[in-house]
Amino acid sequence: MKSVRVALAGAGNCAWSFSQFVAQAQADPETRLPGLMCHTVGGYRLSDVRIVAAFDVDAAKVGLPLAEAFTAPAICATDFTPLGVDRNAPVLAAPVLDGLAGPLGAVVELAESARDTTQEDVSKALAEHEVDVLVIVLPTGASQAIRMFANAALAAGVAVVNATPEELARDVDLRRRFADAGLVLLGDDLRSHVGATSLHTTLIELLLSRGLVLASTYQLNVGGNTDFLNLADAGRSASKFASKANALRAAGVTDVDGVAGPTGFIGHLADTKVCFANIKATSVLGSEVEIDVKLTVEDSPNAAGVIANAVRLGKTATDRGLSGAVEDAAAILFKSPPRGLPESEARAAFLDFVS
Structure with missing residues (x-):
């Protein structure tokens, strides 16, 4: 089985918990981990996920390997387990745009390299790291930055999981552009595992x-x-x-x-x-x-369980030649998908798709 190569747009608390969940699975691939709804999705185990890069604007993270970046002052999620094979994935600069607008600007120091980084730089990095799925876990309300990452992924030929409330999968035009490019766009707004x-x-x-x-x-x-x-x-x-x-x-x-x-x-x-x-x-x-x-x-481990399903769903849908929103299968994973379903129907649709 091939791996699922993942990049994280945002190296914050949710990214940290997800990275730990992946590391836990990699350490013992056969164990059925608590909170993991499906051991396999389309044949992919969580241990098949590889986090190959992350993007951020925090001076305490940019330029560091992933494991060191997650010790930044802004991180408060629990340290459950050390990272394994993904610990040295690079944290790359991202364009700041509106990412630090509001209260975050007072607690996060902007990396100098983020001032000059462009969308084209992000697309190039996604291609160079052979990313399959980009997970957008940026701050809510960072509309410009979130859409920049979606467009960078589109240019690089990479599937997207939008964990933010910004309307990407619900945006008819953007969803059409992803579908026309043969790319999967899953969202919007991650629904916590038991939240x-x-x-x-x-x-x-x-x-x-x-x-x-x-x-x-x-x-x-x-x-x-x-x-x-x-x-x-x-x-x-x-x-x-x-x-x-x-x-x-x-x-x-x-x-x-x-x-x-x-x-x-x-x-x-x-x-x-x-x-x-x-x-x-x-x-x-x-x-x-x-x-x-x-x-x-x-909060953050609660998100990690859903991201674990979403990245494997994105890769599975890509393998099957699907594109766009993969609406019914993704409804259980997001609060605001293009077509919402009651909880029981959404769960049945997801399990039917991944089995």
């Missing part, structure tokens, strides 16, 4: 399957990593609220008073994310049902 959106939409699907009528719902999330620091800026978080709203609509929340999204940065939480969700519904004889739930997770 706020998965829990929330599963509960909604349960109530609707019993014939209840939704009255109102909310999902409030707080955390302490750089993602939540970035999202504390209303200008940066707008696309996240829109993405969460798309996920609720796919679950069946239409003419209902509902809101979901990040509501606060609490520094001492570090990589811990806390979700408070509430659902009110009407049942038999007008009786009321109310669900209040609190979910506490470590």
Whole structure:
């Protein structure tokens, strides 16, 4: 079996957890790891993934091997396991564009080389490292930088996994350009493995399957990593609220008073994310049902499990000659795919595709 050669656009907490998950799989390829939904996807094990390069703008990361870059001050995700064969993958400079707009600019020192790096430089690096799949894990709201990476991948002939809320897979024109080029474009906005959106939409699907009528719902999330620091800026978080709203609509929340999204940065939480969700519904004889739930997770490993599925899905779809969004198969992996599905349908579609 050939490898899945992956590059990371962004060497932050999610990239760090994903890299550790890959290293854990490489150390013992036959073990079925906790949290890995599928041991194989299209014949690829997680141990077949190779992280061959990453891109960033942080002076504490650029120019370093991957393992050293993940010791930068901005990293707060737990160090579970050392990196293996991918530890020396280079962290390359990326064009900064709007990547450090908002609160991040106060905590990240810009690498000098990022000032002069171009989209063409990124495309050249993707080609030189023979990348199969580029995973975009940039800060929410960095619209220019995210789209730059999508266009660089398109020019280099590389599939894309868009883990951000920026609308790439939902962009009809960009999706067509990827399809015309014979390239896979998966997105948008990664749905954490067992996260706020998965829990929330599963509960909604349960109530609707019993014939209840939704009255109102909310999902409030707080955390302490750089993602939540970035999202504390209303200008940066707008696309996240829109993405969460798309996920609720796919679950069946239409003419209902509902809101979901990040509501606060609490520094001492570090990589811990806390979700408070509430659902009110009407049942038999007008009786009321109310669900209040609190979910506490470590944010970045929760993303790593989904990226593990997404990169292998992207490579599998490419091997099968598919292109564009691969809509139904990808719906379980993203909050805001081109065509959303209820949780159970999305899971069935994914498993059917990868089996």
